[in-house]
Amino acid sequence: MPLILISGLPCSGKTTLANKLKAKFEKQMRVEVINIEKLGLDRNKCHFDLKSEIQFRGSFKSTVNRALSGNTLVIADGINGIKGFRYELYCSARELGTTFCLLYCTTSPEIVREWNNTREEETKYSSGILDDLIQKFEQPNTENYWDRPLIPIDPNSELDLDQIEKIAVQGKKLRARQATKIHIKRKSNILFEQGKIAQDVLDQIFEVMKTAQSGETFNVICFYTQTKKKFMIKKKASLPKLLRVKKQFTKTIENLNISQPDEYFTLFVDYCQKNI
Template sequence: MPLIVFCGIPGSGKTTRALQIKEYLEQKHKCQVVHLNEEILQMEKKEVYKDFQAEKFARGFLRSNVEKNIAGNTVVILDSLNYIKGYRYELFCLARAAQTQHCVIYCECDPQLAKENNSKNANNFTEEMLADYNNRLEIPIPKNRWDSPLFHLRSKEETPFEEIANVLLYQAKKSKDPVSTAPEIKFEINFLQELDLRVQSVIDELVQKQQESIQSNVITFSDCTEKLMINKQISLIELKKIKQEYLKITKHNPPKRIEDIKNFFIIYLQKVVERF
């Protein structure tokens, strides 16, 4: 069933809106709704977001709970920071694999107001963490498939309940076909060849830069806007496995433009690396 992905800095009103949407869908549309966040899963924010490794585990735990519930007869609301575009892309892939609709709700908030709201929450972030996540937030962009449909809500704006319901419930029903009758995806003649070549070019460039022992953990690639952050070398065997996984996903969920293949692969590669 549909997935709602919230995004925003701590104290931006995500949980308040999530609970309002949950109540609206349950009462108006008689939906079963699963609301997921750190508090519900009994995670202490000061602990799970204190460093990179703890945060990586927290994101993985949230993701696994989304995956567990998205296949059921429920609407899943992920009420968390979700500030990394690569992570939002991963959630988007979960929704597509489940053949269901999804949307992103970005709660924009003035940092000072967010600070005041955060101070009222018992399970809150420190001031240093607030400033850090405000700087690290990768704002959703509607042209990105994984950030669309996007509802951009500012602090004093009303939540568009019915618009969200229409996107999730009615569009989902129209687009969801039984597996036996789902139309086969037709590719341009050269798409699969281009897909393989462009993914392999990223791998070749990464292997070369690792062999050159470049003194940086930020890898840039030719003709790409995305960058890869790594703390250790990735073996060729691991890269081949990642490539096969990405090719399989992309054949079922191809990009609209061939030019996007390399950037999308780098985003996917970044998320896999973070799970190492």
């Protein structure tokens, strides 16, 4: 059954949107909204650090997959700000040959901060986590085929539920393709590829450090294919220290199912920024 994926900054009106969709569609079919509340989790704990984020994404995805295999319209209501993760959810819909669409709540960072301030204390994002999530958010982009069809939603404008129904429910079904299966690479290939990506990132960081003076901050830009991450490192580190960071990262993510090279790259660069 259809998958409606919602994406947007934290506190951008996603659940409000999901509830409006549910109210409309449940007159016609079974509808399941999957979000932090449904999973019984705390939004600040889920995004506290890399490990908890990855665990949260794992349970979000498996709950979506379980619901999709039933006769249910699934509304996957989350920040879904990592493009590699949106790709994985798109693939779930594609493997089942169902309809799919991405609704993007376009609320700006300034407004989400305001809305967050008016929330009840227990549902508020702490300001550090809110800023971190805003900074990391990879905006949906129709150049990525898995971000299509994309419907931008401004929570302050009238919602065109009929347009969403036309695309998400009556629209074209995705076709399960061999490519989806090919993508499920053998673990050893994935580990080999991740090792290369990590080494590449370290080489790029080390290159900048070689020419910089101790005590100054470094601006580093790391590339992986077309993905670019710019960040700052506060102090110079030795090569053994960089290798230790890589080892710690590998330990942190071991047993977590990261198959997308893009996602691995983004997570590793974030980890380097925080731990060097």
